[in-house]
Amino acid sequence: MRKMFRLGTSPTIGTLILPGEPLIKIAERLDATIKLTIEPCDKIIAGVKNKTYELGLIESPIFDDELVYKEWMEDELVICSLNPLPENLAEEDLSHCTLLCRNTNSPTRVFINDFFNKVNLSYETFYSLSEIDNASAAIQGIKWSKPNKEHPTVAIVSELAIEEELKKDTLHRSRIKGKPMIRKFYLIYDRSEGTPSYVEDIITYLREEQ
Template sequence: MVKDTIDTFKLAASYTIGSHILPGKPISDISQKLHSKIKLKITTCDKIIEGLKKSEYDLGLIETPIFDNSLIYKEWMKDELVICSKMPIPNSIDENELGKYRLIARKKDSLTRIVISNFLENIGLSYKNFKSISEINNPTAMIQSIKWSKPNRENPTVAIVSQIAIEDELKRKELHISRIKNHPIIRKFYLIYNQNSHNYIDIEEIIKSLQNWR
């Protein structure tokens, strides 16, 4: 049973999770269970790790794990990174076709970009296979850039983003998705907290609630 003595529960979430997954029912459920206010900080995964180690946050939600022995990690959900476009595109894009796509990518120091770079390298490709690359520092801006991009059948603008983050747009057929060589890019989201946290019972209760959400 969650106690009702917490004044403010401090969450820290990475950009995709904090902007596209937590808002709505998940964060409302946490607030109701704890009978407390929720303070949500949206930042990068590495800063969440550092904040948890300093006890600045009660619970962190990250999309790219950075493992640290002082923290407890719980698997949350699987996510797939997909190529998305405003225009319908083939379900699978092969190496020769990549050269016609203009890619909107995360900054080079982004952990998500590193994940994608490693995936491309494993199948014998790189970001250089795309026609051109522009960089944006967060996934929400990437998605909005795709939604506002001008239709171009010869050189469509695309981005590699979380499929969960664009679920609503896919249902409304505002965006369309594809995969590279029909290979999925699967990753796991993690719920993490400091092993020395004074309210770990409450945190574990919230973790169970989030794990049962989807």
């Protein structure tokens, strides 16, 4: 019987990047059956620390000295809207938008807030805010939003998460002030375990698949 390998991933990675061929290839390289669990980043980090997961793949790192973090991919967050907006949104444009945003303590919101600080913006720049629990809820909220030229509803989401919708023109993408909002994906494991032999192999494979 093949051994069980416990892999924890954050939602974007677990639902959009790993399903299908990548997960099959990782299982082959490990010669194991993959038990994949999708949870928020903070729970994946806690799970790696308490040995619930042997490996974690996350997009919003909360750095912890007990863990090793390996970068393996970049992801761009973009403004998502139901109807086309200018390709590059200035502060004046944003001030008319209703933003579907993550909860205050969400790692993604913290990352976006840091980006806003760098470009002299804030969440208060937007016309109004509406908090949601996760990226899927944000995307569905945009899809079901009523057209409003005066105050369009937007969300900041992973471009990977709306890749198919962009191809079909059912959703549209803009950037803030023409500046890419780039975050990194990380592979994490317990520092006390040393560096498992499979880590570099998996990282190499994931990078090749970008």
